[in-house]
Each structure stands twice: as C-alpha cells, then as structure tokens.
Amino acid sequence: MKEKFLGEFEQMVLLAILKLQDSAYGVAIRELLINTIARDVSVGALYTTLERLEKKGLLTSSYGEAIAERGGRAKKFYVVSGQGKQALNRSKQALDTLWHGVQLAQGGHNA
Amino acid sequence: MLEFNNYPYKTPNTLVIKLLNWSLPDELKDAVIGDLEETYFSKKQQGQSELYLTLWYWRQCLSIAYRFMPTTQRGFIMFILSLLVFASMMIFGMVMGAHITAFIDVPSAMLVFPPAFFFAIAATSWREFLFAFGCVMSEKKDFSANEINASKRVFSVLGNTAIWCGGITSLIGWVAMSSNISADEFSGVFGPAFAVSVLTIYYGAILKLICYVAEQRISHKVN
Numbered sequence: 001m002k003e004k005f006l007g008e009f010e011q012m013v014l015l016a017i018l019k020l021q022d023s024a025y026g027v028a029i030r031e032l033l034i035n036t037i038a039r040d041v042s043v044g045a046l047y048t049t050l051e052r053l054e055k056k057g058l059l060t061s062s063y064g065e066a067i068a069e070r071g072g073r074a075k076k077f078y079v080v081s082g083q084g085k086q087a088l089n090r091s092k093q094a095l096d097t098l099w100h101g102v103q104l105a106q107g108g109h110n111a
Numbered sequence: 112m113l114e115f116n117n118y119p120y121k122t123p124n125t126l127v128i129k130l131l132n133w134s135l136p137d138e139l140k141d142a143v144i145g146d147l148e149e150t151y152f153s154k155k156q157q158g159q160s161e162l163y164l165t166l167w168y169w170r171q172c173l174s175i176a177y178r179f180m181p182t183t184q185r186g187f188i189m190f191i192l193s194l195l196v197f198a199s200m201m202i203f204g205m206v207m208g209a210h211i212t213a214f215i216d217v218p219s220a221m222l223v224f225p226p227a228f229f230f231a232i233a234a235t236s237w238r239e240f241l242f243a244f245g246c247v248m249s250e251k252k253d254f255s256a257n258e259i260n261a262s263k264r265v266f267s268v269l270g271n272t273a274i275w276c277g278g279i280t281s282l283i284g285w286v287a288m289s290s291n292i293s294a295d296e297f298s299g300v301f302g303p304a305f306a307v308s309v310l311t312i313y314y315g316a317i318l319k320l321i322c323y324v325a326e327q328r329i330s331h332k333v334n
Contacts, residue, residue, distance in 0.1 A: 026146035043150075044175035047143055051136075063141065069152055073145030 006058075006091045012037070013049050014058065014088050017078050025064075025075040026050075050078060058084030127172045133248070134176040136183050147171055187248050190328055194321065201317075219310040222280040227273035227318060234268045235261065247325045252332045259333050263326050270322030277315025284308030 006014070016032045017024040030046055033039045053059045064075040080088070131144050147168065154164055180188065205214045232240050243265035246254060254262075288304045 026142060027149050030146075030150075042174045043143060043146055043171050044178040047139060047175070048178045051139065066141075069149050070145035071148040073141040073148065075145060076139075076142030 004087075005094060006087055009041075009045075009049055010053060010058075011088060011091055012039070013046070013053065014080050014084055017059070017080050018085075018088075022077070022079075024078045027075075029078075053084065054078075056083075057081060058087055127168055130176055131172055134180045134183055136179065139179075143175060184248075184250055186250055186328065190247070190324065193324065197320075213306060214310065214313070216307055216310045219280070219307065220314055223273055223276045223311050223314040224318065226276045227269055227315075230272040230276075231265055231269035234272075235265050240265055243325075243329075246329045246332065249332075254329075254332045256333050259329060262329050266322040266326040266329075270319040270326075273318035273322070274312075274315040277311040277313070280311040281308050284311070 012033060013029065016029045016036075020028050020032060026043065026046060029050075030041060030043070033041060050059065050061075054061055058081055059078050060081050061076050061078050064077055066072050066074045128144065131147075132140060135143055151164055151168055154167070159167075202211070205211050235243075239261045242258065243262035246258070246262040284304070285308055288301070288308060292300050292304070
C-alpha cells in the first residue's frame with residue numbers, strides 16, 4: 001500500500017501527544033500547542049484531526065473517569081500507536097532529506 | 112455522564128450543549144463537551160468576563176458543529192438542501208409565471224397552515240408532534256417501530272390535513288365567487304379572484320410534499 005505522509009498539524013498533534021505521555025487529552029494538547037509553539041487551535045479543529053489520526057490507526061484512545069471540573073464528563077486520553085511513530089519518523093526523515101543543503105538567510109530568502 | 116448538582120458554575124446556555132450533542136459523534140461527546148467545560152471554568156477562574164466566555168463558548172460550538180455536521184448529520188443536510196432546491200425552483204417558476212406577490216396571500220396561508228398543525232397535534236399529541244420533528248433531524252437509526260409509526264402518523268396527518276384544508280377553503284372561495292360575481296363584471300373580476308382562491312390548494316400541496324419527504328426520511332430508521 002502506498003504510504004502517506006503526515007500533514008504539518010498532524011505531526012504537531014502526534015508530537016504533543018508523545019510529549020504529554022500518559023496525560024494527553026484535548027485540553028492538555030491544546031495548552032501544550034499554545035505554550036510551546038503559540039498555536040491556538042479551536043477545539044473542533046483539534047478533535048477532527050484526532051479523529052482522523054485515530055481512524056488511520058496512528059492513535060489509540062481510552063476514556064478516563066468523569067470529573068466535576070468537566071461537568072461530570074470523562075477525559076479521552078490519546079496514545080500514539082506504533083504505526084503513528086513510524087509515520088512520524090517517515091515524515092521527519094523526508095523533511096530532513098529535503099532540508100539538507102538548504103539554508104535560509106534571515107527574512108526567508110535563499111542564501 | 113455523572114451528575115454534579117453542587118458544582119458552582121453553569122455552562123452559558125443549554126442550547127449550546129444541545130447543538131453539540133446533536134452535531135458530535137457519540138464517541139466524542141463526553142471528550143469534546145468536557146474539554147469545553149473544563150476550559151470555560153478555568154478561564155472563568157482566571158477572571159474572564161461572562162460575555163467574553165459566552166462568546167468564546169458559542170464560537171467553539173459553531174466551529175465544532177461546522178466541522179462535524181457534514182459527517183454526523185449528512186442525511187439532515189441533504190434534506191434541507193433538497194428543500195432549498197425545491198424552494199428555489201418554485202420561486203423561479205413563480206417569478207417566470209407571474210409577479211411573485213400573486214403567490215403570496217396571508218389569509219390563504221392562515222386558512223391552511225395553522226389548522227393543519229392544530230389538527231396534527233390534536234390527532235396525535237404534543238409529545239409525538241415534537242418527537243416526529245426530532246426524528247427527522249436525527250441521524251440515529253435505532254428508533255422503535257412504535258416511535259417510527261407515531262412519527263410517520265404525525266407527518267401523514269399534517270400533510271393530508273393541509274391538502275384537505277386547502278381544497279375545502281378553495282371550494283368556499285369558489286362558492287363565494289359564484290354567488291357574488293355578476294355577468295357584467297365577470298371578465299374583470301374572475302381571474303384575480305380565482306387566482307387567490309386556488310392559493311390555499313397550492314399551500315396545502317407544498318406542505319403535503321414536505322411531509323411526504325419527511326415521512327420517507329424517517330421510515331427506514333427502525334432499529
């Protein structure tokens with residue numbers, strides 16, 4: 001089967017989940033993206049990506065316990081699957097290969 | 112979902128939660144609504160104003176509905192689109208045929224729509240009436256045979272009553288016309304009077320068509 005590469009936001013989400021380890025759920029992922037790369041994504045945008053990645057088999061998920069701060073609703077925790085880690089590696093290698101020998105001067109013009 | 116009666120905050124609007132519950136897939140409802148609640152309460156504790164938080168919640172909710180509705184509510188969107196196409200074709204036909212105001216008559220509409228709705232509620236029940244509309248909007252296919260039959264009955268009564276009301280009131284109009292128009296004024300008065308009198312049949316037929324499509328849409332939703 002032809003292997004597909006990940007989109008930029010998909011990579012960011014997968015990396016955020018890897019960084020958060022066992023506590024990767026919607027709010028924590030959004031906060032990490034805001035605090036580390038200043039990317040404020042909507043809840044809808046995040047969950048459509050999470051759902052797509054889960055359907056592709058790159059993520060697995062499980063519900064935790066319902067808590068009061070969430071109006072009695074449970075958190076959905078995400079974990080990157082082996083397939084997801086492979087896809088991340090493949091995308092990183094592809095980008096590294098393309099970036100090899102390219103240097104950008106300040107302002108974004110080719111040196 | 113657990114109940115927390117003593118929780119100090121309330122979400123901005125139950126309508127938002129209803130919209131989220133309607134547009135989200137079942138497996139994401141707790142996760143997404145829970146995340147929104149958690150962020151809402153956290154922002155509230157940081158001292159954000161009520162207005163800002165309500166607008167934030169609504170913006171997030173509309174963005175979620177926009178993203179998930181095409182997959183979770185595909186059938187309902189197609190139903191609305193088909194009604195819009197039908198309405199635009201009808202308006203096109205009306206504009207091409209005559210001036211559009213010739214097709215708008217408030218008394219004729221009042222003779223068809225309110226009685227049809229009242230008859231439908233009287234013949235079924237208010238609960239069944241509301242349930243039938245909820246059934247059309249829902250994408251679930253796990254309704255019981257009794258629920259589907261009751262909902263189909265609502266649309267059947269509503270559509271048939273509309274067309275009957277339209278027909279009967281047109282007949283009343285024809286009787287009134289026939290008994291009031293003299294031979295001298297016939298050629299000048301008959302046309303406009305007849306046009307208005309058949310509008311009730313036209314309105315009834317429109318409602319009957321919509322009810323027929325709604326009935327067909329819910330007929331396959333039996334568990």
